[in-house]
Amino acid sequence: MKAIVNISLKNGVLDSQGKAVHHALGSLHFSGVDDVRVGKQIILKLDETDATKAKENVTNMCEELLANTVIEDYEIEIVS
């Protein structure tokens, strides 16, 4: 079983990298981009075969280490 964790800065926390990328896209004449957010993706290979348990386990990992919940949000996708 695989877990895909997407981590991004919370809404309201300024994403300087997203802003810089947005600006660069503009400089390259890519139009129609309203907003850019830069985050990170962590892919975990798990022994667990029960999706509910896997999600619970990965949620704990996010709370304790993978994300800093003061500034970041996370989303977990379990893929079998």
Next chain:
Amino acid sequence: MKVTILQFPGTNCEYDTAHAFESLGTTIELLWHKAKNISQDTDLLVIAGGFSYGDYLRSGAIARFSPVMKAVGDYAKKGGKILGICNGFQVLTEAGLLPGALKRNENLHFISKHHHLKVINNDNVFLEKLNKNDIVNIPIAHHDGNFYIDANNLKELERNNQILLKYCDKNGNINNPNGSVDSIAGICNKEKNIFGLMPHPERAMETLLGSDDGIKMLQGFLQA
């Protein structure tokens, strides 16, 4: 006086910090992160600057799980004095010993230069030898020094006089190099025995090297 300085893999300011405190007549113990105890006779525990664990995942995020950090937590609970400089500040926020978090600098650059700082509160053991509104010239050298805290917790910091230093220019006008909320450069915990700051006072010990304002700051840390 004895100062104990923690070393994680990737810490690189421990010898500068040791040299600076030694020049003020203190005894130094360098403590590897695998240690399980902090010497009883420690007067000040310092988490020095650098790039613990290569700043992987987030600055300070992995160091927090080193064996020594449990002893650091116990030491803090007993009221022991802890100073976190730069990466040490990041480790303390990641460990939840100080509120807030340190984000990438707003301009995305690594900033390395002398910067002036203003003393905002001195009713704590760390800055009581300085006066409110004193201005010191101290080097900064960081990529992730952009202090973030939400509005409610910022009010809490203000109410408890936990904001100790802000970035300013040489005349004391607020001047923010990295995007920090409220231009904050250093804060302490509510109990005022843990102090974290991004600037490096241990690098301001010689006028020949630009400033010796670090001397009076470090002397203050050794008082009380």
